[in-house]
Amino acid sequence: MASAPLALGPAIRATPAAPVALSDASCAHCGGVIDDPALAPYCCEGCGAVAALLRNEGLERYYDLRGGSAIAPARSAEAPRDLAWIEPLEERIRSAPGTLRVELDLQGIQCTACVWLLDELFRRAPGALRCEVNSGLGHVSMLVTKEFSLREYVTTAGRLGYRFGLPSKQSDREMPRRSGLVARLGVCAALAMNAMIFAIPLYLGLDSGPTYHAFRWISFGLATLSVIVGGSVFVRSAAVALRQRILHLDVPIALGIIAAWSGSALHHLKGMDGAAYFDTVAVFIALMLFGRWMQERAIERNRRMLLADDGVEKLPARRVRDDRVEVVRCAEIKSGDRMLVAPGEPVLVDGVLRDLEASVSLDWIQGESAPRPVLQRELVPAGAFNAGSRAITVEASTDFAASPLRALLGSAPRDDQARATPWWQTLARYYVLAVLTLATAGLVGWWYFAGLSRALEVVTAVLVVTCPCAFGLAAPLGYEIAQSGLRRVGLFVRTAGFLDRATKVRRVVFDKTGTVTTGALEVKDPSPLVALESEDRQTLFNLVARSSHPRATAVRKALERLATGDASAATGAQEFNSLHFDSALDVVEHIGKGLEVTARGATYRLGSAPWTLGDGAEGERFGEGALVFTRTNPSGGAIETLAIVETDEVLRPDARREVAALEAEGYEVWLLSGDAPLRVARTACTLGIPEERAIGGCTPSDKRAWVEAHDRGDTLVVGDGVNDAPAVSLAFCAGTPAIDRPFLPARTDFYFTTAGLHPVRAALKTARILARTNARNLAAALAYNVLVVALALAGGMSPLLCAVIMPASTLVFLLATWVQLGGSNAPWK
Numbered sequence: 001m002a003s004a005p006l007a008l009g010p011a012i013r014a015t016p017a018a019p020v021a022l023s024d025a026s027c028a029h030c031g032g033v034i035d036d037p038a039l040a041p042y043c044c045e046g047c048g049a050v051a052a053l054l055r056n057e058g059l060e061r062y063y064d065l066r067g068g069s070a071i072a073p074a075r076s077a078e079a080p081r082d083l084a085w086i087e088p089l090e091e092r093i094r095s096a097p098g099t100l101r102v103e104l105d106l107q108g109i110q111c112t113a114c115v116w117l118l119d120e121l122f123r124r125a126p127g128a129l130r131c132e133v134n135s136g137l138g139h140v141s142m143l144v145t146k147e148f149s150l151r152e153y154v155t156t157a158g159r160l161g162y163r164f165g166l167p168s169k170q171s172d173r174e175m176p177r178r179s180g181l182v183a184r185l186g187v188c189a190a191l192a193m194n195a196m197i198f199a200i201p202l203y204l205g206l207d208s209g210p211t212y213h214a215f216r217w218i219s220f221g222l223a224t225l226s227v228i229v230g231g232s233v234f235v236r237s238a239a240v241a242l243r244q245r246i247l248h249l250d251v252p253i254a255l256g257i258i259a260a261w262s263g264s265a266l267h268h269l270k271g272m273d274g275a276a277y278f279d280t281v282a283v284f285i286a287l288m289l290f291g292r293w294m295q296e297r298a299i300e301r302n303r304r305m306l307l308a309d310d311g312v313e314k315l316p317a318r319r320v321r322d323d324r325v326e327v328v329r330c331a332e333i334k335s336g337d338r339m340l341v342a343p344g345e346p347v348l349v350d351g352v353l354r355d356l357e358a359s360v361s362l363d364w365i366q367g368e369s370a371p372r373p374v375l376q377r378e379l380v381p382a383g384a385f386n387a388g389s390r391a392i393t394v395e396a397s398t399d400f401a402a403s404p405l406r407a408l409l410g411s412a413p414r415d416d417q418a419r420a421t422p423w424w425q426t427l428a429r430y431y432v433l434a435v436l437t438l439a440t441a442g443l444v445g446w447w448y449f450a451g452l453s454r455a456l457e458v459v460t461a462v463l464v465v466t467c468p469c470a471f472g473l474a475a476p477l478g479y480e481i482a483q484s485g486l487r488r489v490g491l492f493v494r495t496a497g498f499l500d501r502a503t504k505v506r507r508v509v510f511d512k513t514g515t516v517t518t519g520a521l522e523v524k525d526p527s528p529l530v531a532l533e534s535e536d537r538q539t540l541f542n543l544v545a546r547s548s549h550p551r552a553t554a555v556r557k558a559l560e561r562l563a564t565g566d567a568s569a570a571t572g573a574q575e576f577n578s579l580h581f582d583s584a585l586d587v588v589e590h591i592g593k594g595l596e597v598t599a600r601g602a603t604y605r606l607g608s609a610p611w612t613l614g615d616g617a618e619g620e621r622f623g624e625g626a627l628v629f630t631r632t633n634p635s636g637g638a639i640e641t642l643a644i645v646e647t648d649e650v651l652r653p654d655a656r657r658e659v660a661a662l663e664a665e666g667y668e669v670w671l672l673s674g675d676a677p678l679r680v681a682r683t684a685c686t687l688g689i690p691e692e693r694a695i696g697g698c699t700p701s702d703k704r705a706w707v708e709a710h711d712r713g714d715t716l717v718v719g720d721g722v723n724d725a726p727a728v729s730l731a732f733c734a735g736t737p738a739i740d741r742p743f744l745p746a747r748t749d750f751y752f753t754t755a756g757l758h759p760v761r762a763a764l765k766t767a768r769i770l771a772r773t774n775a776r777n778l779a780a781a782l783a784y785n786v787l788v789v790a791l792a793l794a795g796g797m798s799p800l801l802c803a804v805i806m807p808a809s810t811l812v813f814l815l816a817t818w819v820q821l822g823g824s825n826a827p828w829k
Contacts, residue, residue, distance in 0.1 A: 027755075059120060062117050085327070089150055090151060093144060094146050100143075100145070101143050103141050103167045104167060105138060105165045106140045109138060121160075128142070130142070181233070181296065185289040188285050192282040192285070198215045198279075199278070203799075226282040230288070239254075248428055249468065252432050252467075253467070255463075256464075259460075260281045263459060263460030266456065277799050280464055281464075284806070317339055319340075330348040334400075335398050338394070341393075345386055348383075348403060353393075356375070357592070358373070358388055359549065361386075365382070365674075383723075389546070405722065465792050468781070479499060479770070482770045485766065489758065491735075492751055493750045495749045498749035502733055503771045504714050507669075508670070509716065509727075511720060512675055513675055515737060517652065520550065530562065536642055537579075539585075541559050542581060542587065543604065543606050544559070544606065546589070601634060609626065612639070626646045627646075627647065628641060629641075649683065652756050656687055658760065663688070665764075673696050674698050674703075679696065700725070700727070716732070721738070722744070
């Protein structure tokens with residue numbers, strides 16, 4: 001344990017030597033595609049900033065441990081700001097007489113390198129004793145003393161892309177189900193191996209005597225236990241599907257298990273052991289359980305990478321009562337309660353502002369990219385974020401029970417079953433009908449010509465060889481390969497049926513702010529900043545460094561890039577002097593207008609044209625989002641315009657290319673946003689989306705109505721805000737890049753963590769390739785079944801032959817699946 005905590009302060013961004021890139025065109029931090037050569041060796045500024053933080057703090061070993069197969073957890077060096085839930089824990093730590101164990105859920109952990117990084121950050125903090133990271137569950141347990149700063153640790157790890165929350169994953173409903181499946185798989189694998197061991201002497205010629213009969217009864221017992229322990233999983237699933245009038249692959253699997261065991265048991269009890277397939281039944285069940293485990297493991301792993309969605313009712317809020325601030329669940333907020341909202345935190349119920357003025361961001365609920373000023377006694381809507389640099393006080397206008405957030409997030413988390421699409425249901429229906437028809441024909445024909453005993457032997461053989469063993473294992477392997485490949489490009493599938501449904505998608509609908517854009521702003525042209533005198537530039541930096549407004553942040557980042565020489569070569573400017581933060585300056589932020597400071601006897605302003613130049617300024621000659629930097633000398637009183645800086649939203653690095661690629665592949669791309677129609681139209685034009693497919697000014701209900709009117713089981717909606725939740729919940733398929741809070745990911749089919757949009761197209765392409773692979777495997781399976789069923793109906797099938805051809809065919813199908821999905825043409829390569 002080190003004596004000093006890790007400090008990742010807001011210093012001017014350095015440009016360290018880059019870690020080794022995964023390929024010539026991949027980001028050195030996250031492995032994503034580099035679309036802007038100026039940012040190389042990184043795909044975006046966030047990855048470069050995080051890499052700089054790691055290197056400056058001597059944490060380069062992270063890259064060595066990670067290797068080239070994992071996606072880095074972060075693309076932003078911004079610290080998490082919504083940390084009200086930490087305050088009660090910090091109070092417990094400070095009041096602890098000795099050591100205290102702190103349990104937290106964890107988001108963003110992917111590999112051994114992540115575990116090492118979190119442990120190393122913990123080890124450097126004062127008061128840190130022991131840290132245990134459960135990467136499978138996404139949980140961390142820390143043993144600390146009162147000297148430990150939980151907020152500093154969470155903030156530091158947050159700047160590297162990890163998020164923490166109160167523990168809730170232990171109560172997840174899928175935990176006991178998954179644990180039970182693993183236990184069943186282990187038991188059935190042991191039973192299958194023992195069944196094969198006891199079957200070998202029988203296949204080698206043992207056909208009489210006490211040992212023979214003992215082995216037959218043991219085989220019968222092992223197969224029966226396999227049916228009870230493992231077969232029941234598929235029988236229950238098939239029964240539920242039939243009650244719901246849904247057919248999927250579990251139905252023929254359950255039919256095969258029941259029929260094969262029943263026929264074998266009947267022959268065994270009648271002393272006709274030549275038609276008993278007990279070892280085949282046990283092996284079949286073990287293989288099917290293994291396929292089910294592969295399928296569920298990938299989905300649960302992706303779900304557990306994010307914090308659990310406990311519902312909006314459990315969000316923490318700061319309530320002011322009797323001059324005391326207490327952290328309560330937002331469900332406890334009543335009308336008239338005063339709420340203290342820190343910078344970056346949301347307002348959870350409609351309320352009125354108690355302070356003189358504030359700046360709030362509505363992008364989460366309305367999609368507006370620019371913050372909005374609010375004056376005293378004006379309404380602050382639920383879902384707005386405090387975009388200012390100080391805490392504000394809001395008086396609740398309603399109880400939380402009436403908050404619009406409950407309606408926006410009221411839908412249940414999205415979930416469905418794999419291989420339950422209409423195509424799979426049709427396949428299961430015809431498969432079951434074909435098996436029953438062939439078995440009935442064999443029973444009638446052989447009963448008529450050879451008697452009932454021989455007829456039952458043939459029927460049992462038909463039912464055993466038609467068990468979808470090869471296809472039932474190859475299909476889960478295909479899903480596992482596809483989902484693993486998508487994880488490599490930063491997309492995580494969290495619903496089992498998405499890859500089946502994605503093949504039907506013909507229309508892709510994007511939100512604007514935070515989805516096709518990063519949610520941040522950038523300076524269009526840095527030349528006005530380059531032309532500034534050194535002293536004026538230092539003053540401008542001190543203005544913007546004290547503001548969290550997106551436009552001020554854009555100017556600050558542009559100045560920092562110029563200071564490090566990133567933009568000087570392009571503009572022909574001389575090398576800048578270092579930027580210095582002057583703590584003696586008294587900067588005043590006028591909400592909705594701009595920033596003001598007095599320095600060297602002059603008054604400097606940065607803000608809107610009417611405020612900086614006076615009400616008579618011609619605002620129309622300045623572009624939307626333009627900031628005017630002025631200086632007023634006290635002697636003459638004249639306003640001197642020093643610079644006009646225009647800002648614009650930052651598109652995701654590959655947004656133009658990916659939209660064009662989607663259109664070229666036959667998808668209809670739309671832009672649906674709550675932002676102003678003019679800004680939406682401008683963004684659509686930049687992306688190459690036709691004007692008629694760009695719709696702005698949409699409320700959450702407008703988005704839902706649009707999806708309801710246009711979605712015919714062929715629409716994918718990708719959004720990031722609470723205002724997208726109604727549309728996302730209704731859409732045929734849905735995805736999100738928003739992982740800071742679990743509400744939206746829980747209502748989508750997938751989430752992605754990369755700086756670009758490439759994973760969306762990769763998912764659609766992967767779904768198509770997976771569907772073709774399944775279709776080829778199905779055709780091969782039908783041909784295989786024609787041969788073995790013909791052999792069984794002819795009376796030529798025996799338990800020994802069945803024990804040979806079923807594993808052999810399974811291996812062939814698995815190899816074919818691997819070749820088709822794991823080759824060099826895979827969409828994630």
